Amino acid sequence: MEHFDLMSPGPEIESLFWQKADQIVLGIITFLFAGKAYAIFSLLFGLSFFMQMESEAGKGNDFRLRFIWRLTILLALGYLNGLIYMGEFFVVYAFLGIVLIPLYKVPTKYLVAACIILFLQIPAIISFISFINGSTPNETTPLVAYMDSLYVEAAEVFTKGSFADVIAYNSWKGQFSKLLWVFTAARYPQLIGLFIAGILIGRSGIYKSEERMVKYSRKVLPYSIGVFTLFYAIVYLLPVIGIEGYALRAGTTLFKSYGNLGMMMMYVTGLTLLYYQTKSRYLLDRLAPVGRMSVTNYMAQSLIGVPLFYGFGANLAIEFTFLQCLGVGLVIYVIQIEYSNWWMKRFYYGPVEWLWRVLTWFRPVPLKRQN
Numbered sequence: 403m404e405h406f407d408l409m410s411p412g413p414e415i416e417s418l419f420w421q422k423a424d425q426i427v428l429g430i431i432t433f434l435f436a437g438k439a440y441a442i443f444s445l446l447f448g449l450s451f452f453m454q455m456e457s458e459a460g461k462g463n464d465f466r467l468r469f470i471w472r473l474t475i476l477l478a479l480g481y482l483n484g485l486i487y488m489g490e491f492f493v494v495y496a497f498l499g500i501v502l503i504p505l506y507k508v509p510t511k512y513l514v515a516a517c518i519i520l521f522l523q524i525p526a527i528i529s530f531i532s533f534i535n536g537s538t539p540n541e542t543t544p545l546v547a548y549m550d551s552l553y554v555e556a557a558e559v560f561t562k563g564s565f566a567d568v569i570a571y572n573s574w575k576g577q578f579s580k581l582l583w584v585f586t587a588a589r590y591p592q593l594i595g596l597f598i599a600g601i602l603i604g605r606s607g608i609y610k611s612e613e614r615m616v617k618y619s620r621k622v623l624p625y626s627i628g629v630f631t632l633f634y635a636i637v638y639l640l641p642v643i644g645i646e647g648y649a650l651r652a653g654t655t656l657f658k659s660y661g662n663l664g665m666m667m668m669y670v671t672g673l674t675l676l677y678y679q680t681k682s683r684y685l686l687d688r689l690a691p692v693g694r695m696s697v698t699n700y701m702a703q704s705l706i707g708v709p710l711f712y713g714f715g716a717n718l719a720i721e722f723t724f725l726q727c728l729g730v731g732l733v734i735y736v737i738q739i740e741y742s743n744w745w746m747k748r749f750y751y752g753p754v755e756w757l758w759r760v761l762t763w764f765r766p767v768p769l770k771r772q773n
Contacts, residue, residue: 403431403727405711405719406704407489408560409553412723420723428724437662438669440491443696444593445670447495448600449609451502456604466503472762473499479701479754481577485569487704488556488576492697494584498593505598510605513598520595521663525588526656533649546586552579561713561720568712592659616678619671626671629664633657691742695752699738706734747771 415421451469458465473496480492505513552575559571584590608614636657645653677686692699709715710730718730745752749769751759759767 403428403724403731404489405727406487406707407553407556408711408719409557410561410719412719412727413721415723420725424723424725427728431724431728437658438666441592441596441662441666442670444495444596445600445603445666447499448502448597449604450600451499451597452506452601452604453609455506466506468762469503470500472758475758475761479697479758483701483704484577484580485572486708488560488572488580490580490704492700493577494581494593497581498590498597501594502597502601505601510602513602517595517598517602520591520598521660523588523591523656523659525591526652526659529588530649530652530656533647533652534645543586545582549579549582549586552576552582561717563713565709565714568708568714587655592663612678615674619674622667623671623675626664626667630661630668631664633661633664637661688739688743691746692739694746695742695755697758698752698754699742701754702738703734 412424415424454469455465458468476492476499477496480490480494480496484490484493505516508516556571556576556579559567563571584593603609608618634657637654640650640653640657673686676682711717711719713720718727722730742752748771749756750771751767751769756767756769
């Protein structure tokens with residue numbers, strides 16, 4: 403729906419009915435996934451770090467230096483993927499993931515406190531209050547203005563440039579604009595907070611027991627719904643109480659970030675209960691292989707999507723409506739579901755996951771399953 407960061411409204415639609423339908427589709431998909439999907443991934447990133455550390459500690463090994471090397475490989479994979487798709491996020495995880503090393507030994511009570519403070523998004527609170535009381539002028543900061551200029555330049559390159567032009571732009575400017583966005587949008591506190599939340603889930607041992615996962619999902623789900631409802635209600639009330647301009651923009655971003663955390667936990671707990679408490683397990687098991695080779699699938703989407711949507715390829719960002727883009731996305735995802743199921747029946751890891759593991763340990767790792 404975001405056209406792989408080629409910000410384009412798509413073609414003009416003459417029919418008022420289809421114009422409305424197109425905007426509804428965009429709104430629904432944005433509401434359901436924007437700010438939630440990456441949050442789940444971030445939570446799992448922290449949990450997987452804990453599981454790796456615990457696994458190696460059980461063997462008498464200190465995994466910290468190996469994890470730094472693992473992040474270095476992730477940085478390289480992210481940079482290569484980012485040459486094609488500017489919005490690639492592995493580079494961000496590679497940089498922020500370093501903080502997990504010193505946090506691993508921090509006592510739980512301090513981690514809980516740090517997690518809460520990070521989830522508060524204090525830089526965003528300060529920005530919102532500054533806009534309201536007038537201490538910050540209602541204008542774009544030089545850093546944000548520069549970032550915006552990079553995105554404008556990117557749209558020009560992605561629409562009219564060749565494949566070589568896209569690679570050249572993303573080799574530096576594209577990568578830098580992404581990191582600027584993470585900083586200016588104050589996304590980094592929430593990301594680190596989610597990493598810590600993953601560690602805390604690991605320490606609790608909840609993930610080791612079906613019974614405990616169901617128990618805690620039942621407890622957390624009502625609170626998740628409450629957090630989501632409260633903060634999204636605030637978002638819709640902001641313009642009603644007279645908040646406008648840059649203050650409205652800052653407030654919307656802030657309170658949506660709180661609401662998205664609640665919605666993210668609705669997904670995590672809801673899917674857990676759906677899996678263990680209903681007859682939908684078989685259907686959900688069809689999706690599991692996509693997650694087991696998520697790095698491969700994520701990078702493959704760049705290789706598929708960028709040529710489809712950019713100007714040097716099929717130019718769908720200009721040619722297709724959001725409704726049509728949704729159709730393209732669903733087709734790609736169905737193909738990835740079927741391919742992932744086919745692959746994981748024959749191999750232990752996805753191709754990139756296997757390569758990452760080999761490079762991590764500097765030793766051969768079996769890939770093909772034995773019949």
